[in-house]
Amino acid sequence: MPGFDPREPETYWGLFRRESRLAAVRRGLTITVDDPVRSPDGLALDWTVALDGRATRYTLLRWDDIVRARFPRSNGRRLRQVPALWWRLIRSGYLRPFRREARRFARVIIGVHLIYLFLVAFSLALATGLLALAPEATRPWVYLGVPPLAYAILALLMRMTRGKPFYVAHLVDDTAFTHDHAGGGDSRMRARLDAFASIIRGAEGKASEIVVIGHSSSSFLGLEALDRILARDPDFGRRGTPVSFVSIGSVIPWITLDPRAVETRDALARVAACDAIGWLDVRAKWDWLSVHQRNPLSASKLPAPRAHRPVEIHVRIDDLIEPRIIARRKWNLFRMHFQLLMSSRDPEAFDYVAFVAGPEPIHALIRRWRDVEEQPKGRAAAESPAD
Structure with a gap:
């Protein structure tokens, strides 16, 4: 198996x-x-x-x-589900025993999710910075384009980090599967x-x-x-x-x-x-x-x-x-x-x-x-x- x-x-x-x-x-x-x-x-x-x-x-x-039905997920699903999952795990007291029993594996899983968080923040910052270059006459309406542009940038970054050496998309989606299965949701x-x-x-x-x-x-x-x-x-x-x-x-x-x-x-x-x-x-x-x-x-x-x-x-x-x-x-x-x-x-x-x-x-x-x-x-x- x-x-x-x-x-x-x-x-x-x-x-x-x-x-x-x-x-x-x-x-x-x-x-x-x-x-x-x-x-x-x-x-x-x-x-x-x-x-x-x-x-x-x-x-x-x-x-x-x-697995193919769950990986790769759309970035929209990740943006909705990843924060909810980690909020539940933190509230349940999962993190402390996980870090104690897994150590290096826990560093990988938590580290990959921190990289994912960084990619989301970077996408938003880059989209905002790019649209700030637009003519002043188009402001503030031009900033309505920040979410779709940031989403497109994030999609590109997730594709780039799907494989080695980071495997961000793979491990983020694997984590979601594991904890969905834990709750009987799969x-x-x-x-x-x-x-x-x-x-x-x-x-x-x-x-x-x-x-x-x-x-x-x-x-x-x-x-x-x-x-x-x-x-x-x-x-x-x-x-x-x-x-x-x-x-x-x-x-x-x-x-x-x-x-x-x-x-x-x-x-x-x-x-x-x-x-x-x-x-x-x-x-x-x-x-x-x-x-x-x-x-x-x-x-x-x-x-x-x-x-x-x-x-x-x-x-x-x-x-x-x-x-x-x-x-x-x-x-x-x-x-x-x-x-x-x-x-x-x-x-x-x-x-x-x-x-x-x-x-x-x-x-x-x-x-x-x-x-x-x-x-x-x-x-x-x-x-x-x-x-």
Whole structure:
């Protein structure tokens, strides 16, 4: 399950195929990725990856159409909705725990909104200054043109900052989606999660194991999909098909600290308490677009989690890419956010392709890494698969 991304799902297939080729060379493996096939209902994109003869069915659960309906929003909607959202968050007491639990991620989100505020003010000032150059005889009527001219300038500036390095439009609209979803205001996403739950549940008994991977915003959406399954079928995962959840680049506290996110917090608590579903959290402290300081339950002000819920592995950036590349990419926040979905340069480090398609089942990996966590600190540090 991808994050808040408007790109067609074939983009992810292309990324996976490219990184598979790199992983094959770096690790001395034989990896093949077949052509993708969209499901008849259009909700999934499937392909098969074979690693040394072992085939894994990879299904991308789609919500890019929902993202495109929300990003990019019109500037009129942003001008109406952004102040209302932040007024609500400030009044609810959200900001203090968000800044405490997220830190760098909170700086990015708050910083991007301050940039947006600056762009709005700059547009108004520039429009006023330009119209002040009009002949004196046209004043004061000429100033009636300030709002439409400022709106046009703002539209241009938002287009210019939509992509790197600022991603202003993307992160402002992503924030709006997250907090709309927290309040249950996004009916399309709720319906899509019901459909995702049916797809995931339908794989039970047909596969050797089921692994739900949630990247970025899907770290909480994946939990909600699994919680929907458990609500309908409390024995899911107990009938012989192991089930695991893997959160990568998690942003769970981003939504769960919102007082309105009752359903998401409840889903987090129920899935965390379900021992039939293994949970692995892949963390990277260098990823500014993830929340990784504490266990997501503790960070969400929920009761202390059970031991190893989730099991954590911490991935170092220099295991994934060369130092010269790190220096070039470190301020490209979205590119770094995707790095955990790519091949690693160190054949002993966490590698997404090898993780997904390798010979060891994910549920067995989670148990093995959990056992590493239980070892004395010195020994664990020496044997950790990610550090």
